Amino acid sequence: MSYEITGKLIARYETVQRTATFKTREFVIEKTDDIGGKLITNYAKFQCVQDKTSLPDRFNLGETVKVYFNIKGSRWEKNGQVNYITNLDAWRMESVSLGAPATDNNTEDPATGGYSPATEDDLPF
Numbered sequence: 001m002s003y004e005i006t007g008k009l010i011a012r013y014e015t016v017q018r019t020a021t022f023k024t025r026e027f028v029i030e031k032t033d034d035i036g037g038k039l040i041t042n043y044a045k046f047q048c049v050q051d052k053t054s055l056p057d058r059f060n061l062g063e064t065v066k067v068y069f070n071i072k073g074s075r076w077e078k079n080g081q082v083n084y085i086t087n088l089d090a091w092r093m094e095s096v097s098l099g100a101p102a103t104d105n106n107t108e109d110p111a112t113g114g115y116s117p118a119t120e121d122d123l124p125f
Contacts, residue, residue: 005044006066006096007031012056025053027090029067046090055093068092 007029015025025048032041046069048055059065073086 002068002070002091004066004068005029005031006064007044009056009059009061009063009065010043012061015053022050023053024049025056027056029065044088046088048090052091055090059093059095064096066094066096 008031010028010030012027013025015023017023026045027048028043028045030041030043032039034040046067067090069088069090071086072089073084075082075084077083
């Protein structure tokens with residue numbers, strides 16, 4: 001299952017080569033909501049992996065973007081202690097400034113292993 005969030009890109013970090021064949025990169029989105037007349041700001045840190053590590057490069061800091069992501073979690077045990085980690089795994093980003101079209105045309109959804117169905121805006125006629 002995939003999720004989406006719209007917010008302001010406020011940080012992007014360097015790509016980290018975790019192993020010889022695996023790399024990651026993180027970036028942060030700031031999202032402010034009006035809840036009962038009070039502005040609440042939240043910060044969400046996302047992770048991109050492998051060929052998706054270049055996603056944040058297409059956008060400027062301060063730009064409003066929509067991020068499509070999956071929630072992934074893992075469990076491991078060391079010395080009898082169980083630990084859990086949750087990642088927000090970004091797989092697509094697009095600009096939402098002034099109704100701009102998506103700048104990342106990759107519609108592949110890693111959650112399904114395929115491509116998202118075309119919308120009316122994607123039709124050639």
